[in-house]
Amino acid sequence: MAFNNKIPATATPPEGKTGVLIANLGTPEGTDFFSVRRYLGEFLSDRRVIEAPPAIWQPILQGVVLTTRPSKSGEAYARIWNREEDASPLRVYSRAQAEKLAERLCVDVPVAWGMRYGKPSIGEAVEELMDQGCDRILYLSLYPQYSATTTATANDQLFRTLMTLRRQPAIQTIPAFPDHPVYIAGLEKSVRDHLAGLSWKPQRIVASFHGLPKLCVDKGDYYPDDCVRTIRALRDALNVSEEQMPITYQSRFGPMEWVQPYTAPFVTALPEQGITRIAVIMPGFISDCIETLDEIGHELRDEFIEAGGEELTLIPCLNDSDMAIDLLEALIREACPPAWQKSGLTSA
Numbered sequence: 001m002a003f004n005n006k007i008p009a010t011a012t013p014p015e016g017k018t019g020v021l022i023a024n025l026g027t028p029e030g031t032d033f034f035s036v037r038r039y040l041g042e043f044l045s046d047r048r049v050i051e052a053p054p055a056i057w058q059p060i061l062q063g064v065v066l067t068t069r070p071s072k073s074g075e076a077y078a079r080i081w082n083r084e085e086d087a088s089p090l091r092v093y094s095r096a097q098a099e100k101l102a103e104r105l106c107v108d109v110p111v112a113w114g115m116r117y118g119k120p121s122i123g124e125a126v127e128e129l130m131d132q133g134c135d136r137i138l139y140l141s142l143y144p145q146y147s148a149t150t151t152a153t154a155n156d157q158l159f160r161t162l163m164t165l166r167r168q169p170a171i172q173t174i175p176a177f178p179d180h181p182v183y184i185a186g187l188e189k190s191v192r193d194h195l196a197g198l199s200w201k202p203q204r205i206v207a208s209f210h211g212l213p214k215l216c217v218d219k220g221d222y223y224p225d226d227c228v229r230t231i232r233a234l235r236d237a238l239n240v241s242e243e244q245m246p247i248t249y250q251s252r253f254g255p256m257e258w259v260q261p262y263t264a265p266f267v268t269a270l271p272e273q274g275i276t277r278i279a280v281i282m283p284g285f286i287s288d289c290i291e292t293l294d295e296i297g298h299e300l301r302d303e304f305i306e307a308g309g310e311e312l313t314l315i316p317c318l319n320d321s322d323m324a325i326d327l328l329e330a331l332i333r334e335a336c337p338p339a340w341q342k343s344g345l346t347s348a
């Protein structure tokens, strides 16, 4: 195997230098058919995401999914696109998080951001840090709850990059943080602030997480347990009951059974029980994206109103708020090994 022999633009100081890499899922570069197709093609070819043997899955993916889904998803991306920055919300928030975190760390600790699928790639982000002299990287994938389909594949991608390098940085991966006190405090504040701005009181706050095929859980993925950890901690913080803040799972893909209860049938059944005013919070996402803004903010809202609902309000994700940056800063500082602290970061 030929290794990447690139010499970083800046030499590493003798005491070493720590950098931070924050990773997220990835998102298309445009709303047109081919941009969305490229993104979905890479995403849905990941065997951590679709475990079916490629000989069976690839003909379905190439022949059916990638000929039909990009147009429909492209329309959904167009509805939520940030026209000022000509980028999807996930990209806009990811970039802002990295910039604001760099300001917050306040020392000579570079922060880069990368996407598991698409651009900027994890490999580009590693190169950016190494070019600034970093020989050690704190790696934070922004999924509050662990799943092999998200956290593990983000880690795989980093290590795949390292496999190609002659000069390999040291890595500290940061685990999922389903009930980290700073995360729960941020969610609690975002609920309180959002509800205080409404002229009506929701009868339920539905907590909707991204779904996962049930088979993944049967094989040992503990994502739903992590979701329950998040929501138990949030209910306690807000002093609300399980009935007032139920947990559901959205974003099913394909014909298989996914983790239940499913968000859409759960929510559309509420009006016939006299529940017509609801809020929805999505604590499986740090940043608003197509799944929160369109699937819940548009599609689910329309279905709820059609079923007799009156009000559905979306509680925004933490995005690039101070609460989000507080969380990233806490996770980074706590995970920084003591031996690395002289190379940049000191604990808070």
Ligand SMILES: C=CC1=C(C)c2cc3[nH]c(cc4nc(cc5[nH]c(cc1n2)c(C)c5CCC(=O)O)C(CCC(=O)O)=C4C)c(C)c3C=C
Binding pocket: 025, 026, 027, 028, 049, 050, 069, 073, 088, 090, 143, 147, 149, 150, 210, 211, 212, 213, 223, 251, 253, 284, 285, 288, 289, 290, 291
């Ligand atoms: C089998 C398919 C999928 C699994 C498993 C899956 C797990 C999973 N995904 C997220 C977070 C996000 N997913 C997003 C988009 C998205 N997810 C799937 C499919 C699976 N996800 C698809 C096909 C798409 C694309 C959108 C579409 O065409 O409908 C996003 C948003 C990306 C954006 O650009 O806005 C996020 C974030 C988690 C947390 C998760 C496992 C728990």
Ligand SMILES: [Fe+2]
Binding pocket: 210, 251
């Ligand atoms: Fe997804």
Ligand SMILES: [Fe+2]
Binding pocket: 251, 252, 290, 291, 295
């Ligand atoms: Fe979706």
